Amino acid sequence: SSGINAEWPLRPGGGSNKVDGNWSEFSAWSECSASCGGGVTERSRTCDNPAPGEGGNDCEGSAAESKGCNNIPCVVVPDPVNGMWSEWASFTECSAPCGLGITIRARSCSNPAPAFGGQNCEGDSSEEIECDSGPCPVDGNWSDYSAWSECSESCGGGFMERSRNCDSPASENGGNPCEGEA
8 A cells, every 4th residue: 555545536636526415496386285274385405406426415404395375264155045935924904994995915035035146036025905894884864854744734733744764875784873853
């Protein structure tokens, strides 16, 4: 041996050819794993700028990084709900206590009510029809008096009569009779 103790192979000018590794630039961040509610995005790099060689050291640190992303709460948009009619309510009492009147019934667009951009119910929310509560009472009323009759006596005092009838109109359907003398 020549007495020189050197590592082999030698670099030009002496010394070792060992190469320590160095990181490449990080890649772009990946697409977030979730569009809302919290996800993860990642990026990576390689130990090839240069790669370690001839017994050189590996790159120090991590080859990958990750971080949270899209931490906004997710908003659930429900499907539209179209309105539907409730059952018809009962008809109201007739508007007239006797004779012809009107009765009404109603319903509401609440079974279910329209929501989230759904359509309103089609058709009318109320319905009215004619009703007949039966004949109205008619109070009796007197007719005009008739002409006076001839005197009951030709002399010495007598009397004359006249009359009227309860027929203008006559009492009907529980109406009050005529008041007073006929």
